[in-house]
Amino acid sequence: MRKLAIGGIVIILVVIGAFAASDNVLTNNNDTTMVITYGETTYNNQQYKSIVDDYFSQNANVILENVTTEVITANEVNQISQGISNKTYDSNQIFSSALVDLNGTGNLTVNVDTSKITLVTEEMYASALNSTGINQGYVVVTSPISATGESALAGIMSCYEEATNKHIPDEVKKAANDEIYAQSEVVNSSNASPHQISGLVSEVKEEVAQNNTTDIGAIADAVEQTASNNGIELSQADIDKLAEAILQTQSVKDQANDYKNQVTNVINNGGNGFNIFNIFNF
Incomplete structure (x- = not known):
């Protein structure tokens, strides 16, 4: 670690x-x-x-x-x-x-x-x-x-x-704060670099937005698949942490657009x- x-x-x-x-x-x-x-x-x-x-x-x-x-x-x-x-x-x-x-x-x-x-x-x-x-x-x-x-x-x-x-909006601000903190925690707990994790999150966020999904299981699967595609080893806890952060940003997208x-x-x-x-x- x-x-x-x-x-x-x-x-x-x-x-x-x-x-x-x-x-x-x-x-x-x-x-x-x-x-x-x-x-x-x-x-x-x-x-x-x-x-x-x-x-x-x-x-x-x-x-x-x-x-x-x-x-x-x-x-x-x-x-x-x-x-x-x-x-x-x-x-x-x-x-x-x-x-x-x-x-x-x-x-x-x-x-x-x-x-x-x-x-x-x-x-x-x-x-x-x-x-x-x-x-x-x-x-x-x-x-x-x-x-x-x-x-x-x-x-x-x-x-x-x-x-x-x-x-x-407070919910939007919290989602953005949690996104930064989740990424920093995953960098600390894995062998991935900050750039690898930020790239992974951006890629998954784009996929989630295109599919317009708020299903946490589907988001976690996307995180796991994207990590695998990019040679990034993540624990299940790390996958879940990133998936939850991405779910938060997807859930408040209408407020963010406003x-x-x-x-x-x-x-x-x-x-x-x-x-x-x-x-x-x-």
Whole structure:
């Protein structure tokens, strides 16, 4: 069984208002609204803060002097993490970060700094966000030190909620959270890589959606067959865990589609209802 350290799975949300869709680079234009939220551990450690600052300066084309900053505490993070890993974090465990651009009108793009984020893949984030109906925007996830990145999903969803003034239904949010957590647990309990598990889940979700099934037995069979086809060895417990997570996302697809339509309308109407400086009240 492979053990992956949780190591400070918390959120520094970065919201940048302009997205260069042609090459997925965020630019610092005059009309751009920028916010960086630092986890308190990173903010209080100059070395960690410099690592994060340098990463976004180099990879997101951010001029830090023009960015408004906020700090998120362990107490705020624990309100999020309880819904995913059921873990409680101390004030010295707040590290991982997510950059979110809500103004991009293209497809959802997720970039993960794999040198720091050890578990949750780009595909995992994209799959879970799509399960909520989020299919637009630009997301970057990083951390000053190694972290799994599990809790970042909840923070990203909160960012979409507050910025669009549209609440993701609780059942939809729970399904997306559980999808990330189920995949992380299966990675920890099997010999499969995160990319293998995220690819498997995406493939099965597509098959389940095409067949429009909510039969847990049929979904479990699809997980088992897809794993076999891809040379992935899973225990029955792992198969059942993934099947249950996929069933949840399939069961709330109508609510997710409704949320997607609401977000699309907000974005297409020029961001009506956006209040970028209030998005971190979670």
